[in-house]
Amino acid sequence: MFPAYSNPAILSVSSDLPTQPMKPRFIRRTILPFCFAIAWCLVLFSSNFDSKGSTALSMAYVHADDRPIATAIAQVPPAVPVRTETVQYATVNGKSVSGFLARPEAVTGPLPGIIAIHEWWGLNDNIRAIASRLAGEGYAVLAVDLYNGESAETPDGARALSSSVQDNPDSARDNLRQAYAYLEGSGSLTVGTVGWCFGGAWSLQTALMFPDRVDATVIYYGRLVTDADALVPLQMPILGLFGELDQGIPPSTVREFEAALQAAGKDAQIVIYENAGHAFANPSGTRYQREAAEDAWERTTTFFAEHLK
Known part of the structure; x- marks a missing residue:
């Protein structure tokens, strides 16, 4: 319950x-x-x-006075040394898009791939750090950039950037399609998705774009789809991580999402953490809550190990 x-x-x-x-x-x-x-x-x-306006206002509400400072979960070093590089993985609207690629240093062959999608702050150093930490678990992790090289230092800046993506969702979808193709072309036989906040919504959207090709999807308190018919095509297991006190993605909506997944016959694990609010496990921000974030991380790594390796 x-x-x-x-x-x-x-x-x-x-x-x-x-x-x-x-x-x-x-x-x-x-x-x-x-x-x-x-x-x-x-x-x-x-x-x-309007759903776009609703999302923008709700995110502004839960991130009021927030700042993109590094949280504890993004400051833990990878379990093994990793090699990182900036890679051009897409061309969207005639412009090249660069992301951050991390993989274990000692591995030269193909690895399971993970598309990591940034919070509403953008692809900043904290997202790069969490991508490196995830790569240390044995993955090729591509941290994508949906903001065309920009990132935000204030809630107003983040709201403007995230709204620009909401206003042009086809460009974001094109970006993510090419991210999937990049990992697949690099030899990844399995590909998962993970995202936080803004990125959590796009983690689900990427799964819906590749319903029979994404192998595992993790959603950290992102905007949800509660129409069971829309979820029917999904063939991958889903892990959803949410906060009891989240006023942007409230438990009532999470319940609807879980019920829709059940009605569609999907393999899903939905977790709501007591006394945790929105962004409790973000790599950036002031809403971090250690106990919930650490448990969510353990669930995430266990989930990916089970379904991608």
């Missing part, structure tokens, strides 16, 4: 409006929170609200 979930509280708004011209501090502390509260109500309660 999943833990209970409560909707986030609406921001309080003073009813005592000033009689003099509004000062910048009043606007910042009163008017702007009021406007955000109205927008958040639309996200939560309007069935007609």
